Each structure stands twice: as C-alpha cells, then as structure tokens.
Amino acid sequence: MADESAHHREAKRDLYGLLGLPIDAVDFRSLIRAMDTAVAKREPFLISTPNVNFLIKSHQNVAFRDSMLLSDLCLADGMPLIWIAKLLRVPIHERVAGSDLFGRLKSRTDKRLRVFLFGGTGDLAERVGEKLNAEKCGLECVGVLNPGFGSVEELSSPEIIAQINASGADLLAVFLNAEKAQAWLLRNHHRLTVPIRAQFGATINFEAGTIRRAPPLLRSTGFEWLWRIKEEPYLWRRYWKDGRALFQILWSCALPLAITARLTRREAKFAVYPDYNDEGVTLGLAGAATAGNVDSLLPFVRQAVIDNKCIKIDLASVEHMDGRFFGVLMAVRRQLARRDLSLTIAGVSPRLRRIFRLNRFEFLLADR
Missing domain, CATH: 3.30.750.24 (STAS domain)
Structure with a gap:
C-alpha cells in the first residue's frame, strides 16, 4: 500500500530537469500540504534544498547527485537557480528556501509538527529546541542531538537512529554540512521512522540568533551571499569558488541551451x-x-x-x-x-x- 502511494505521489510531481538537478515546481502552500499528508500516513518523505553550491557539488559527486535524484521533493533554494530557470524557460518561479520553510512551519497556528533537531555546533540545537517550546509555535521540539564531528558511518550508529525514532517526531531537521547531511539521510533512509526528513543548513544559526539572516530585499534580489559574507567572512572562499564554477556552467551549458531552445521549432506532433x-x-x-x-x-x-x-x-x-x-x-x-x-x-x-x-x-x- 505504501509502495502504491509512493508511485502515485511520484507520478503527480511537477518535476523539471535543470542542469543535472531535479527541481520541483512547487510553492509553499502545496509543499506544506504534501508534508502534512506524509505525516498523516507516516510515509518517508525526503526533501532536498538545492542551491548553487548543491548544483556545483552534484556535478562533482555522484553520490551527492543521487541523494537529490532519490528525494521526494527538490526545492529551488537559491535565486541563481530561479534566474537560470527563467533563461531556459523552465517554469520555476518561486524560491522555496529551507530557512523560509522552517519559519512558515513555526508560524502555523492550525497544526503543530513535532520536530527532532539533529546536528548544529555546541548547544545551538538545544537552545533552539527550548526556544521553540517556549514560544508554543507550530513546531514542538521532541528531541535534540548534536552528534559531533564523526563520519557518516559513526553518525549512523544504532543508538543514534533509535534515539531519533523513539522521539515520535514528524519532522527530522538536519543541521550538518550539505554533503554529509545528504549522505547521512540517504544512508539511513530505510532505518528512520520519522516521516519528513530535510537538511536545513544554516537555519539553526538563524533560529539561535548567532547569525542574522539577510534582509528580505537582499534575499529576493539574489544578493544574500553578500550578507552571508559580512556575517561569516570565511564563506567568501566558498562563494568565490562556486561563483567561478557557475559562470563556467552558464557559459558552456546554459547559454547554448537558451539559444538552441529559441531556434528550435516545437510544433512537431508527438x-x-x-x-x-x-x-x-x-x-x-x-x-x-x-x-x-x-x-x-x-x-x-x-x-x-x-x-x-x-x-x-x-x-x-x-x-x-x-x-x-x-x-x-x-x-x-x-x-x-x-x-x-x-x-x-x-x-x-x-x-x-x-x-x-x-x-x-x-x-x-x-x-x-
């Protein structure tokens, strides 16, 4: 029955290919509705949040790419992806960022999800969990675990998985670096009983207040990276490296595709x-x-x-x-x-x- 449900859900996805990435054309309303359905049925539901860094890594790391190919939904978490989609006439119009999703789940008043916070540095997850429960918002923290800096294998011990499963959470929010988080989620996909699983990256820092998030104007115009560098100067190396790689992809792939698409007749009968x-x-x-x-x-x-x-x-x-x-x-x-x-x-x-x-x-x- 669960297998049939999964196939039905897959068939209904409005999924597009964008430079090697799967991206769902989904807005927040339909995303949260799909999450609620998965919670009600207690079905595994893996969400990935591709941004430019994900795009670059997916071209370099097959296992990382596979983690998105095997996800139930892939959200466009990055304005450059929206710009590329427009260039290639792919109808992905709305940025659906993991941090914004976390905020929208918090602000809900009609339904409350139980969340397990996994990862983060120091006591950040514990602080965020206490804050969520003190606010009586749309997220109730039912478990916290900072597993440290071990390997994916070490972070997949039976004790860790059992602690997460025993919490009875509806949502597993993972705060590890992108590659480790995706690898961990994929490795433990069939061992976890928490229905919703997603990597939320820097959200833990925003929620704890240790790093301020960029103002809405910078986020909507694609210049959030400038703010991130101001807040976390060490990130400039990553953004510089990703920016160079993105420029190469645009020049060698996206622009030729855009030109080809505009010169190609599409009226041929199918x-x-x-x-x-x-x-x-x-x-x-x-x-x-x-x-x-x-x-x-x-x-x-x-x-x-x-x-x-x-x-x-x-x-x-x-x-x-x-x-x-x-x-x-x-x-x-x-x-x-x-x-x-x-x-x-x-x-x-x-x-x-x-x-x-x-x-x-x-x-x-x-x-x-």
Whole structure:
C-alpha cells in the first residue's frame, strides 16, 4: 500500500530537469500540504534544498547527485537557480528556501509538527529546541542531538537512529554540512521512522540568533551571499569558488541551451509507439518531447510499472527535448528503481546527445 502511494505521489510531481538537478515546481502552500499528508500516513518523505553550491557539488559527486535524484521533493533554494530557470524557460518561479520553510512551519497556528533537531555546533540545537517550546509555535521540539564531528558511518550508529525514532517526531531537521547531511539521510533512509526528513543548513544559526539572516530585499534580489559574507567572512572562499564554477556552467551549458531552445521549432506532433515483450516494454517516441506532451507518455509508464516491467525508451525519432521531459525521465528512473527495474534510453542522435550533455544529464544515458 505504501509502495502504491509512493508511485502515485511520484507520478503527480511537477518535476523539471535543470542542469543535472531535479527541481520541483512547487510553492509553499502545496509543499506544506504534501508534508502534512506524509505525516498523516507516516510515509518517508525526503526533501532536498538545492542551491548553487548543491548544483556545483552534484556535478562533482555522484553520490551527492543521487541523494537529490532519490528525494521526494527538490526545492529551488537559491535565486541563481530561479534566474537560470527563467533563461531556459523552465517554469520555476518561486524560491522555496529551507530557512523560509522552517519559519512558515513555526508560524502555523492550525497544526503543530513535532520536530527532532539533529546536528548544529555546541548547544545551538538545544537552545533552539527550548526556544521553540517556549514560544508554543507550530513546531514542538521532541528531541535534540548534536552528534559531533564523526563520519557518516559513526553518525549512523544504532543508538543514534533509535534515539531519533523513539522521539515520535514528524519532522527530522538536519543541521550538518550539505554533503554529509545528504549522505547521512540517504544512508539511513530505510532505518528512520520519522516521516519528513530535510537538511536545513544554516537555519539553526538563524533560529539561535548567532547569525542574522539577510534582509528580505537582499534575499529576493539574489544578493544574500553578500550578507552571508559580512556575517561569516570565511564563506567568501566558498562563494568565490562556486561563483567561478557557475559562470563556467552558464557559459558552456546554459547559454547554448537558451539559444538552441529559441531556434528550435516545437510544433512537431508527438506520438508514443509501445512494443511489449517478455523482458519489458519499449516505448518509441517521435516528435517534440516537451512539457505539453508529457501526459501522452505517462499512461504507458504507469502500466509498465504496474506490470513490473523494465522500460526502454527509444528517442530515435525525437526532434527536441525540454526540461520537463528530463524531469519525467528522472521520475520514471526513480519509480522503476523502487522495484529493482531498469530504464534504458536508446536511439539518441548526435544532436539529441548534445542536448543531454548541455543539460548535464549524460548520466541518464549510461543507465542500463
């Protein structure tokens, strides 16, 4: 039953591919509604919050990228991602930051979530937990643990997992560095019983008051990084390194994609040609594999999943592919992986292979 629910949820995702990242087109209202549903059903619900640093790391670290590919929702937590989405005509319009999500959950008056605070330095988590309970807000702290600076393996001991699970929390808020947090969440995904899991990064510092968050104007205009450097001067090295890498990605991938998208005709009629056999199903696609044509493909995917069949997608007759279709490929890959089934992509022309490369989704072609 839980497996069917997960597949249904996956099929409903409005998921897009953005330079190798999965990004959901979701606003705060629908996000919180999805979280409440997962809490009510006590279903695992992993949220990732990609920003520029996540984008850069995902191109360098396969395991880190996989942690987002396996997430139930990926939020655009960074204005540069919104700008890139606009450049590439991907309809991601709203920044959904982890810190803002934490604040909105706090401010709710109609429902209260039990939260476990994991990580942070010193006694920050304990202080934030006491503050939450003193305020009687939308978050009730039911557990706190600062595990120190051990490895992912050391932080995954049976004692640590048991303490988190015993709390009965609805939300597990992780305050480790991005790579360690994502690796830890992925490693312990099937051992945790807390339904909502997410890495909230610097939120713990904002909530404790040790670091002031940037004013709303700087956050909305994409210059929050300047404020962060003022508050935490050591961050300039990370922002400088990420900025250089981002410029290279924009120049070598995003701009060529934007030009290609504006020169490509997308009116070609789309069709799906299924071929069923004992080993699986081959879905031959023709025309423009774009957002407007996604609904034509999904019923065939749904039936293949129900029949427990591997899927081969033949793109030999596809003329163009956009971000929404890359999102569908990632979603199909994830649905099949849940059942130990494979997705194979074949018939990729040199022109279409270039589109995969510019979108940083070459790894989808390597899956067998």
